[in-house]
Amino acid sequence: METAEIRRRWLSYFGSHGHTIVPSAPLVHDDPNLLFVNAGMVPFKPYFLGQETPQFSRATSVQKCVRTLDIEEVGKTTRHGTFFQMNGNFSFGDYFKEGAIQLAWELITRSQSEGGLGFDEKDLYASVYHEDDEAIALWKKVAGLSDDRIVRLGRKDNYWNMGVAGPGGPCSEILLDRGPQFGADGDWEAGDRYLEFWNLVFMQYELENVRSKEDFDIVGDLPKRNIDTGMGLERVAFLLQGVDNIYETDEVFPVIAAAEDLSGLRYGADHEDDVRFRVVADHVRSSLMLIGDGVTPGNEGRGYVLRRLLRRAVRSMRLLGVDAPTLEQLLPVSMERMKASYPELETDFSRISQVAYAEEEAFRRTLSSGTTILDTAVARAKSSGATTLGGAEAFALHDTYGFPIDLTLEMAAEQGLQVDEPGFRRLMGEQRDRAKADARSKKSAHGDTSVYRQLSDTLGRDVEFTGYDQTLTDTRIRGLIRDGVVVDRVGPGDEIEVVLDRTPLYAESGGQQADHGRIRLANGALIEVTDVQRPITGLVVHRATVLEGEAGVGADAEAEVDVARRRSISRAHTATHMVHQALRDELGDTATQAGSENSPGRLRFDFKSLQAVPAAAMGEIEGRINAVLLDDLPVTADIMNIDAAKKLGAMALFGEKYGERVRVVSIGEWSRELCVGTHTPRVGQIGVVKLLGESSIGSGVRRVEALVGADAYSHLAREATIVSQLTDTLGVRRDELPDRIAAILARLRDAEKEIAAVRQSQVLGAATGLVQSARDIAGVTFVSHDAGDGVTGDDLRKLVTDVRGRLGNDRPVLVSMASVAGGRPVVIVATNERAREAGLKAGAFVKLAAQALGGGGGGKDDLAQGGGSDPTRVSAALGAVEDHLRNRGA
Template sequence: METAEIRRRWLSFFGERGHTVVPSAPLVHEDPNLLFVNAGMVPFKPYFLGQETPPFSRATSVQKCVRTLDIEEVGKTTRHGTFFQMNGNFSFGDYFKEGAIELAWELITRSQRDGGLGFDEKDLYASVYHEDDEAISLWKKVAGLSDDRIVRLGRKDNYWNMGVAGPGGPCSEILLDRGPQFGADRDWEAGDRYLEFWNLVFMQYELENVRSKEDFDIAGELPKRNIDTGMGLERVAYLLQGVDNIYETDEVFPVIAAAEDLTGRRYGADRDDDVRFRVVADHVRSSLMLIGDGVTPGNEGRGYVLRRLLRRAVRSMRLLGVDAPTLEHLLPVSKERMKASYPELERDFHRISQVAYGEEDAFRRTLAAGTTILDTAVASAKSSGRSTLGGAEAFALHDTYGFPIDLTLEMAAEQGVQVDETGFRALMAEQRDRAKADARAKKSGHGDTSVYRRVSDTLGREVEFTGYDQVVTDSRVRGLIRGGEVVERFGPGDEVELVLDRTPLYAESGGQLADHGRIRLSGGAVLEVTDVQRPIAGLVVHRATVLEGEGAVGEDAEAEVDVARRRSISRAHTATHMVHQALRDELGDTATQAGSENSPGRLRFDFRSQQAVPAGALGEIESRINGVLLDDLPVTADIMGIDDARKLGAMALFGEKYGERVRVVSIGDWSRELCIGTHTPRVGQIGVVKLLGESSIGSGVRRVEALVGVDAYTHLAREAAIVSQLTEVVGGRRDELPDRIAGILGRLRDAEKEIAAVKQAQVLGAAAGLVSSAREIAGVRFVSHDAGDGVSADELRALVLDVRTRLGNERPTLVSMASVSGGRPVVIVATNEQARQTGLQAGALVKVAAQALGGGGGGKPDLAQGGGTDPTQVSRALGVVEDQLRARGA
């Protein structure tokens, strides 16, 4: 039975029995404690915790899940996987133990012909919490299980809680006896004989003082008892499909089969290869599903997990012998298997594939550069008698070249060298701490937020923001912080953080920089505000310098905004909304915001895209924005319900959490976004927007920068002056300038090509003499040549291939050459077909040669290249290849 059919039967079975069929939630969840949804009950957590009232009394779902704790174990065992699907049925104060057991037993034992899963009753067992006599009697009553088929287990195995105070209760698992070939009789914990595939959680108690999974106190009965069950879809699939593990099921194995075709190797033939095949299959599917739910590769959080999965898949294919791009062959296979359950994958596959293929291309470049550097570092360690690569070296590979530590560990181990992982982790922690300290210094002035909590508690409510309508507001001083301590007074020259109960000054958020301004106290003190932040929710802190006078908590105050700065920032913020809308109009709805900064006269807008914006398209976007400026559309802000905002088409930021009431900023009927920032009343007040260009800032994320208003006019005037100067230098009219410069550059390129052609001809001119110098060693025609200094790798490769071609394919031929270019040695080895049939592999030979140069290399059996750091060892490197050849004939 195919996995999609098991899924369909599950939803149909419970749907027909009064359960609301709830679609799978996205893998990215609003819970800040979770990177991804990792269990089927996660979307229902607010109902179990009593935070929300469930809209149904019973529900069912097949939930997408990702768990990342055991990424390194994927492929090494047949149980560890990152993406999986969890079938669940849930009761919220409706049926309880008896109903859950009846439903489970009916579905799994009903014949497949009648819509069930068709498990044989004689092979099924149940485990229960050892004190749950009610569940034991129900298994006997409902399923007819005898005592010897009911297993009593303790809290570790059969009691569920969330890890914090709240609901919990005993659980009961359904196990399948797979037979004596999988383990000993009645051995419940060892081996794979008794396999649990469905867990029924009986949520009936309120727990408190939860110290661990097994150590907690039961406060009493819940007012409403609930049911939470989970059946692993992949696990049931491999049981029903007669295979041994999740990797061999119908949704996963086709990727392994495609990898077999690409590599020429066979799954099941080699243990190490099997691990790599399984890593590829698991990670390709997980990446497909994560990108489908909006995750893009990055260096932190969810993005880092996705990047790691994709790169491990690519790396595993390289270890299986394929150096060429492979995701373009594997990802579509996974999509074809998964689209039956998730049709949106077909619809969004263009976007998904572009993200994945772009990351593979980026990683291939990283791998090429990082491998050479790593090989050099390993060779250096070995030559100095060390068996460990230093933590600083591993950190440099990660920090400077983007080489992941897990690959450094794997590749160093392949060369028999360990890595000082402890030293690496320490340096990473130091870097992370510095980054956090910098962020805290900017946002709060110091790392201890408890001081803000104390001020907030005395305030008793959120600070009111009046800046949408006012630039001057009467207020009162409610809190003072100086040097990280709460104080009651301040004096001239003090640097303080001041809290008012009302303020017109905007605190930095949503990409908009903070207002500047002044605060005047009733006692005569004047403070200059240089920053405004929200260090904790509901609290606005004004960072200020006391220009004159003294003041104290409780004084009346007048807060005033620097209007010129506010207007300049507001123009930039409104222009940012316009850039966002114009990009979507030009590139499509996938060009969604990934970040922004609105500063005086300037904006920065980051958006998701796998490809650069063509220069012509950027011009169209700029033209469209300035055309709308001429229309002088009004900019309005309305507070409404989140559902109404969505109906109006208001854009929201991916990953942001919004309340039930939101602020919608509209530019006429042309653009609508959820936004809390300040804006110009009409777009005509912006004046002009000048896009400076766009660039990549990471895989799948690009950046547009622009000038706004007076800053844009100044920039255009400066550009006009530069054009005038260039026109004087090259002559002619302004409109002829591009053609004249293009002509000059074209002539320069032609001259460079002629010089390169002459140099190439000189190098290739040596080919005839090298052919005549071929020697016979161990039955192989062999040419070895030191091309000297100044011959590039490309030129050397052309010479090697020319000599190999001239020697023909009638007899085994091996060509080995080296040169030095830019102070770095390079070695290239080529074999013909006859030589390869005798076992001569260019890739293997070049690795040995490159080691002599203090580096590394690799390539295909017919042509391979290596390099190093020691140009004085070129003769030795060539000699090593000759020694390898002679050793064959010994």
């Protein structure tokens, strides 16, 4: 049964049992604790936490997920993968344990002809939390399981919590006995014999003081008992498809097969190669799905994860002996397999592939530059008499340049040096610990909503925001949090969260960054505020540091906004409204906002558009914005009911939730939007807006970035200086500069073409002589040639295929040539059809040659390429090909 069919049956089954079918959320989800959705229940977390009320009592989904904590382990075992799909069914105060068990058992045991999954009941077991007698009784009642097919396990295996204070409860797993060939009877811990594929979480308790997965306090029952289940789609797919692991399923293995064709190697022949094949298959699919959901490669956060995945895939193909670009052959294969479940991948494949192929090309350049940096480090180590390359240098290559450690190890070894791998691992561990600590701190702040609810209840009303009219407000400290705990007093150096009864500081919202400022107390205490957030509705929390003195709950205080920062952000926010309106004027009403960020002196505005905005249109948009600035229109804010706002034509912003009463911000009669942010009184105070450009960030979503005010002026001044320098250097007027530069570039391109043509003609000119030099070895027409320095792999490939073609197909032909380009040797072997019929495969010969060069290679039976690190071994490499040919005929 194909994976897409399992997915379809799941949704159909639960849909027919009263569950609302919820589409998969994008992998990039609005959760401050997560880079990506990593579990099927993530989109439903606000319901389980009591932060939102669900519109349904039952739901089902097949959720796209990505987990990257074990990225280094992918491929080494068949258990680790980054992208996976989690089938889930959820109950919010509706059915509980008995209903969940009944639904699960019916679907998995119903015959496939009747729409079920068709598992044999005699092979199924259940694990339960060792104290959950109710679940044991239900497994006996519903499924008829005997005691020997129900195993009791502890908190480690069969108790679920979120890792922070909140809901939790015992869980029960459905296991499949795969047979004695996978392990001993009753060996529940091994994980191969009794494979868990469905987890039913019985969410019924309120947990606090969650110290670890197994160490927490149960403080009471939840007001409503919930069900959260998860069935791993890939895991069920390999069980039903009769293969050994997720890499051999119908959605993954075709990429491995394509990699086999490109490399000339076979999956299953060698463990190290198998690891590389699995890395390629997993990472290509994960990259496809991430780019499809709008992620682009970068150096931070989500973009960095995507970059690592793509580069590990490219690197693994290189280790399989393929130096040429490969994503163009691999990515479409993955798309073809995944489009049955996610048809948008095919629709958007042009953009997805453009992003992926550009990153592959960039990494190939990184490999080139990284090799130069590594060679310099090796030379420096050798000159000092060292035999080891430092861990810090290896870490810098990895962290700064994206140069993989395994490549550093390989290339250093080729030059006779070891690498301080323990030092490298230590630095990597320190970096990982910092990332985990940061993630834990964010998780704690997000998850411990009970602390905020406690303070909100004490306050008795919403915190009043005075910042529209004031930047300095008399107030009172109503709550203090230190290290996640409510306290009465704080002192110098404490990092705290402060709740005031009223505040002029704006909490981050609607794309506008938070205000900074200070809180002063009558006793001389001074608190510096560096962030303001709304962790729950109605509560404003100031994240701050006590600079001087002591502060206590109930103390009168004075809260002051950093006015310079506020004005800079307000200019950016007002400019964002102007960019939005100007885009709609130019592109039409479909150019609606899809997100924004307003920070001091700059803005980022995301909008919906299926096509790039032409440069001429961007010029018109920028001109229209700055023309309105000259008109110095007033910026006003009015509170009205939502229906009145709609009648005025006010636009609602992406991701915002509105009540009956809304705030409408107007720029004259030109623009109206619903907005709670701060703005300039008149647009003329913005000064100038400079658009930096626009780009794609996802399917149908574009991004404009701009500078505002003094930042825009400084940017324009720098550009003017650069233009002046260019005009002086080239001796032309400013208006002549584009034509002059275009002419210079045209001449350079023409010169490069002429040089390439001359070089190619020289290389190909040798073909006639090489044909004449052909020898007979063991009944094979054989040509061997050292093309020398400066001949690229592309030119050498053309020469090899030209000579092979001239020698015809009357008898077996084998052509072997090598050259050195950029200090690194390359070898290419080609065979004709008659030679392949005789069992002569180019890939086998090129591997022998590449080994002599200290490297590797591979390819197809008719044409294969390899390389290495020792250019002095070219003759030995060509000799290895000839010796192997002679030995075959002996």
